[in-house]
Amino acid sequence: MKTIQHITYPISEHTGCVCAVVKSILGLTRDIVKSIYLGMIQLLTWLAYVEREFPSSISLRARLDVIPRAPHHERHRLSLGRNTLIESLCVVCTWHGDVILEDGASIGIGSIVIGPVLIGEGSVCSQNCFISGQSHRYEDVSKNFLRQGVNTEQVVIGKNVWIGANSVILLGVKIGNNSVIGAGSTVVEDVPAYSVVAGNPAKIIKRYDSETKQWKRVRTYRPSDKIKPYSQLVD
Numbered sequence: 001m002k003t004i005q006h007i008t009y010p011i012s013e014h015t016g017c018v019c020a021v022v023k024s025i026l027g028l029t030r031d032i033v034k035s036i037y038l039g040m041i042q043l044l045t046w047l048a049y050v051e052r053e054f055p056s057s058i059s060l061r062a063r064l065d066v067i068p069r070a071p072h073h074e075r076h077r078l079s080l081g082r083n084t085l086i087e088s089l090c091v092v093c094t095w096h097g098d099v100i101l102e103d104g105a106s107i108g109i110g111s112i113v114i115g116p117v118l119i120g121e122g123s124v125c126s127q128n129c130f131i132s133g134q135s136h137r138y139e140d141v142s143k144n145f146l147r148q149g150v151n152t153e154q155v156v157i158g159k160n161v162w163i164g165a166n167s168v169i170l171l172g173v174k175i176g177n178n179s180v181i182g183a184g185s186t187v188v189e190d191v192p193a194y195s196v197v198a199g200n201p202a203k204i205i206k207r208y209d210s211e212t213k214q215w216k217r218v219r220t221y222r223p224s225d226k227i228k229p230y231s232q233l234v235d
């Protein structure tokens, strides 16, 4: 025969339980207040600092650093054309220059775009890309690099450019129309129109042949060409 046992908890366990519930409620309240505050900042940002044509979409979970936060930050533009998209977890910063998305341009999940940057009509930046028209100065080794100011040079991405996931595009780079940047590339120099580039540093791997209307492989670079004997790498 089974017997039902009455379990009694010590008072301290009850207290612990109540504390946990109170802590959860406080945490939830704090999160709600924080979300409302961030939502209001976002709304203010959208209304006062973003030039938008419609339809265009900015994820609520994108971070827009467009309100100047330091005395040396000038007010710059975040301008979105029609059918543009900034997906969630993106960061767009205009503290050092304008970020302009022409009609149909988009910035994929998790990407970071630091102005000055122009993304041309219909160009797509895939997931987790880093595009920066700004870089810290570091010439004076007696000073922390953060106190040496920044260099800026606009990144210009032409029309109908596809930037593969996890790519990095550094300041001053200009990418010609109808080009493709391979996934994981680091682009440090200009890319001609109708080219596919890939690698780190990115090199041309294909060019479009307008006569045959086909992309043709370019074999000017192989990673193995770059490997130097160990003796040359040591001072």
Ligand SMILES: CC(C)(COP(=O)(O)OP(=O)(O)OC[C@H]1O[C@@H](n2cnc3c(N)ncnc32)[C@H](O)[C@@H]1OP(=O)(O)O)[C@@H](O)C(=O)NCCC(=O)NCCS
Residues within 6 Å of the ligand: 126, 127, 163, 164, 165, 166, 180, 181, 182, 183, 184, 185, 196, 197, 198, 199, 205, 206
């Ligand atoms: C760049 C890309 C479009 C090229 O595709 P493709 O024309 O089919 O290229 P191929 O497969 O013919 O590759 C040609 C050569 O380039 C190399 N290559 C291709 N993509 C490369 C990349 N991202 N990085 C380094 N090398 C790459 C290949 O290894 C191959 O070299 P090999 O001939 O010496 O073997 C494609 O590889 C790519 O990176 N796509 C991006 C995918 C992406 O980011 N998707 C996000 C979803 S929106």
